[in-house]
Amino acid sequence: MIISPSLLAANFLDLQTDCKMLDESEADWFHLDVMDGRFVNNISYGLPVIQQMRPTTKKLFDVHLMIEEPEKYTEAFRKAGADILTVHFEACRHLHRNIQQIKEMGMVAGVAINPHTPVQMLQDILEEVDLVLIMSVNPGFGGQKFIPHTYNKIRTLRQRIDQLGLPVKIEIDGGVDLNNARQLAEAGAHVLVAGSAVFHSPDPKATISALKHITD
Ligand SMILES: O=C(CO)[C@@H](O)[C@H](O)COP(=O)(O)O
Numbered sequence: 507m508i509i510s511p512s513l514l515a516a517n518f519l520d521l522q523t524d525c526k527m528l529d530e531s532e533a534d535w536f537h538l539d540v541m542d543g544r545f546v547n548n549i550s551y552g553l554p555v556i557q558q559m560r561p562t563t564k565k566l567f568d569v570h571l572m573i574e575e576p577e578k579y580t581e582a583f584r585k586a587g588a589d590i591l592t593v594h595f596e597a598c599r600h601l602h603r604n605i606q607q608i609k610e611m612g613m614v615a616g617v618a619i620n621p622h623t624p625v626q627m628l629q630d631i632l633e634e635v636d637l638v639l640i641m642s643v644n645p646g647f648g649g650q651k652f653i654p655h656t657y658n659k660i661r662t663l664r665q666r667i668d669q670l671g672l673p674v675k676i677e678i679d680g681g682v683d684l685n686n687a688r689q690l691a692e693a694g695a696h697v698l699v700a701g702s703a704v705f706h707s708p709d710p711k712a713t714i715s716a717l718k719h720i721t722d
């Protein structure tokens with residue numbers, strides 16, 4: 507299982523310590539949630555913070571853009587250090603073009619869907635993307651309750667991906683913890699994002715390791 511802890515739940519006054527902890531842990535990616543106060547009702551952090559975090563690790567920066575008109579910022583996020591750039595299906599008028607743009611800039615291209623968006627809506631973009639991020643809470647905030655219908659969405663999408671023989675990864679984001687991680691893996695998830703479950707646990711490194719080896 508690929509583990510991508512979300513720094514939305516980190517200590518912003520001491521990000522360096524949390525970055526170091528993640529770097530030394532079994533985390534695979536750093537999940538970075540960018541919010542603009544328009545696509546979602548919250549504002550998080552953006553380019554300068556990501557840029558300053560970049561030298562703290564060689565691990566991949568998995569940037570989740572919860573912003574309107576993400577195509578305007580593709581190059582800026584590349585320059586700030588993004589390796590994986592995920593845009594929302596619901597925020598893109600020209601999703602196909604945006605995905606091409608992300609790949610042309612040498613990044614892994616992801617598309618995210620909100621809980622109300624059926625996975626079937628991705629039918630005509632599936633061959634173009636490297637990753638599908640299924641939101642298992644409504645985007646905008648950490649610490650929300652996992653929506654159980656997500657399991658059905660994962661199973662449906664995983665079946666379609668396997669049917670087509672595509673190398674697309676399924677990432678699950680929102681309310682992921684040690685109680686649902688195994689079931690998410692069994693449903694077909696490849697990547698788990700966890701914010702609160704990692705950073706609010708007494709031993710974040712141990713929680714990351716437990717999530718990583720959930721199916722061992
Ligand atoms: O994208 C988002 C929220 O919009 C997530 O990445 C959250 O940051 C996950 O936090 P937890 O639900 O794990 O606390």
Ligand SMILES: [Fe+2]
Pocket residue numbers: 512537538539570679699
């Ligand atoms: Fe996220």
